[in-house]
Amino acid sequence: MTRINRVLDLEQIDRDIFRGPVIESTLLRTFGGQVAAQALVAASRTVDGDFSVHSLHGYFVAGGRSDEPTVFLVDRVRDGRSFRSRQVRAIQDGETLFIMSASFHRSGDLGVEHADRMPEVPGPENIVMDVSGMRESFRALLEEWSDFDIRVVDPADYPANPHAASQQVVWLRSRTPLPEDETAHVCTLAYMSDMTLLQSALVPHPGVEVQEASLDHAMWFLRPFRADEWLLYDQVSPSASAGRALTHGRIFDRSGSLVAVVTQEGLTRTLRPGAQSIPLSTSVRRERTSQR
Template sequence: MSEALQDLLDLLDLEQIEEDIFRGRSRSAVVPRVFGGQVAAQALVAAGRTVPADRHAHSLHAYFLRMGDPGAPIVYTVERIRDGRSFTTRRAVAVQHGRPIFALSASFQTYEDGLDHQAPMPPAPDPATLPTSQERLRGYDHLPPDVVEKFLEAREAIDLRYVEEPPYGKYGTPRPPHSQVWFRTNGKLEQDDPLLHVVLATYVSDMTLLDSVLLAHGRGGWAVGDVVGASLDHAMWFHRPFRADEWLLYDQESPAAYGGRGLGQARMYTQDGRLAVSVVQEGVVRVPRGE
């Protein structure tokens, strides 16, 4: 296991300070605020810690309320909404400086047999044939060195590989609003805890989901200064078991953007073609004033 991956696992391992109250550390992301995927993942950890071990997360719905301060801890309070025979529901609120910055509702279910079908996996090249983040980012002379280093530091624990050029790599000309990345943790995980793998997928899910919005308009994003953005809400459905240390294809598209907001929707597939996760997110996508 890489040191960066161990650091990420430590970041997601919350301290319990009271019944149904947890505290998490924070760190800055590629922008001077807490990375949204970190808050979502930590909130899911907090909710999951209050659920029986035989119940697994099958969905979450969340709102990003305020910008997180990377210099301060985050306190997570969990409300036990429902404990049914098959389903358990929890609500987790992340608080900093006395104000909520994030709210999540998550549902957990005991395993049961049922109907089984899925959308087919779209075509995608083998991840082994694609450049790593290091290889891509080191080749972008138009990006400031500090931006490149921030990207690499933020993704050091995750092996993330774009199928085509990311928005900040090639911009100025609109492209189809569709993006694909392969990802897995940068190292094998010793733990088989299903919640950990779901939490790590949640963490990664906020990294690239709005890329397809930018592609549709030929925008490069914050890295090149032609867009200001932030996540607004986030929803995920976990369909089948998967491992976050094995390749997952993140197939993303944007059906609409309007009113300073853009919508991204996506699916995560295992390398052998099983649909594991569905994701939807809306975010603020604003053009800087003066353009």
């Protein structure tokens, strides 16, 4: 079973209680996108099939251990005719790691239509990733995410947003073919949405080392998409101060349709001497040190 399929394969241990498996990782802390995706799987399993998630809002309140399973408790907050609300708590050893509220909308409603346009950038097949000049923390994350095809667009290849303090554009997709089930694509995109977004806040600060962690995560699902086909993630960081950075991303499919929007605040605290931006396992640290 591939990594993303293992991530989304939750065990139901009671009516509204689910357990996520341990996923082998080079990271000491559980990847935030994994926790968010699994929480969304748990919430989705308590909602009828004619309802689809349209938004989620989550807070990362403690760092999880990647070598331990996570339990998800779902609260059925409201079951309305058009909308259903769920709250999910992710727990390890009795401690809450993540709290998420998700809202589901019954399909079939009609209304006004408009959307932002996708920026003009080179296609993913024209991008060759050169990781040699990237931060060590970002290279470590790219290795962790090897089941996904991630290609950062060179800033010289697209017109910069003159009003953005920081911008980054990334093509990404799951290398794993996904089933036709809409929930699989939505939950996979929830996983992918935490990839690279915080790094967009560091673009104007080359060489500056910071402690990195997701603090909260909000996401809106706007139109159907496939997470195993190319998606363009247009990211900006409107502000960074007091050790935190605010980031925002628009996700487009290859045809230019706006399919999702993400907003996240992350920790970007100045790194203490000798500390790591992203904690890695001891064996990985030894291997990286020996390669220097």
